[in-house]
Amino acid sequence: MDRPNKPSAISPAGGAPKPSVHTEQGKVIASLPTGDSVQVLLFGATVLSWKSNGRENLWVSDAAKLDGSKPVRGGVPLVFPAFGPPPKDHATGKLPQHGFARNSHWEYLGSSSSESGKLASGGDDSIKLDFGLSHAQISDDAKNAWPYDFSLVYSVTLAKDGLQTMLNIQNKGDKSFEFQMLLHTYFRIDDISKVSINGLGSTSYIDKMLNATTQTQTDPTVRITGEVDRVYTDIKQDTTSILQDGKPRLDVVREGLSDSVVWNPWIEKAKGMSDFEPKDGYKKMIAVEVGAVDGWQKLEPGETFEGGMICKAHL
Structure with missing residues (x-):
């Protein structure tokens, strides 16, 4: 995939410790001198x-x-160009659930520690990894189901104060297309019974557990006591916070996006998923997923869309 000014890989030199990057078994692994690290699988x-x-x-x-x-x-996992089972009467209707980005092989475009960004302040306290996917790289089935010329660049920036993930979507063709996108993030927590989520109060949401009816989050705090599958839309606050035992654990800051999904499969749903192990793993995870999934985003030829998140962890 062509990209102008493709950043070169960083190789640690002598002197002060620097960020390091290496690839192994289809993964790109980056580390900071602090010991903070990130691993990205090229598949998806x-x-x-x-x-x-x-x-x-x-x-x-x-x-x-x-x-x-x-x-x-x-x-x-990256969801694009459709969230959930795509509607049959839409241009994405022949695609599998959640589209093709999460099950396509991406190209590693390189790393940089000097590009601008809210977390990438330059120097040795951050490192940015870029990954690319284009129409030419997806499977024949995906091309036939969704015949649009596009370019995706996914940037993952590891910094001493958090992790930023940004998806840049460009229409490279001569006709417009519609899409949805979502960063389907599974956060690790200690005990779901002691977790609360702030930042979604007074927000409308589509409740998949109540026949996809629209509800309003009247309580400023969301607690998980059973299976939860909600799409919060047009969120006014930029930050959604995950608390453990009433103390801040993780902050999720939306960038260029106004929707978030909150999901936990709970007992029965977890049992029904063959790749969900251990079966009581729902006690140790909560999915808070930023995206653009309420309706469709439209890109005209040559136009670009960018959205993502900054995650910050508390001790």
């Missing part, structure tokens, strides 16, 4: 691990497939 450009202060912040199923045979259960 799925973030598999994000460690800060020695603590893992993402949940990945013990039965997750990392061999490219199916999308990864856990981490941060």
Whole structure:
């Protein structure tokens, strides 16, 4: 995939410790001198691990497939160009659930520690990894089902104060297309019964557990006491916070996006998913997923859309 000014890979030199990057077994692994690290699987450009202060912040199923045979259960799978089962009467109607980005092989475009960004302040305290996917790289089935010329660049920036993931979508063709996108993030927590989520108060949401009816979040705090599958739309606050025992654990800041999905499969749903292990793993995870999934985004030829998140972990 062509990209102007493609950043070159960083190789640690002598002197002060610098960020390091290496690839192994289809993964790109980056580390900071602080010990913070991130791992991205080239299949799906799925973030598999994000460690800060020695603590893992993402949940990945013990039965997750990392061999490219199916999308990864856990981490941060990328949803594009359709969220959920696509409607049959839409241009995405022939695609599988959640589209093709999470089960396509992406190209690693390189790394940089000097590009601008809210977390990438330059120097040795951050490192940015870029991954690309274009129409030419997806499967023949996906091309036939969704015959649009597009370019995706997914940037994963690891910094000492958080992790930023941004998806840039460009229409490279001569006709417009519509899409949805979502970062389906599985966060690792200690005990779901002690978790609360702030930042969604007074927001409308589509409740998949109540026949996709629209509800309003009247309580400023969301607590998980059973299966939850909600699409919060047009959120006014930029930050959604996950608390453990009433103390801040993780902040999720939306960038260029106004929707978020909150999901936990709970007992029965977890039992029914062959790649969800252990079966009581729902106690150790909560999915807070930023995206543009309420309706459709439209890109005219040559236009670009960009959206993503900044995640910050608390001790």
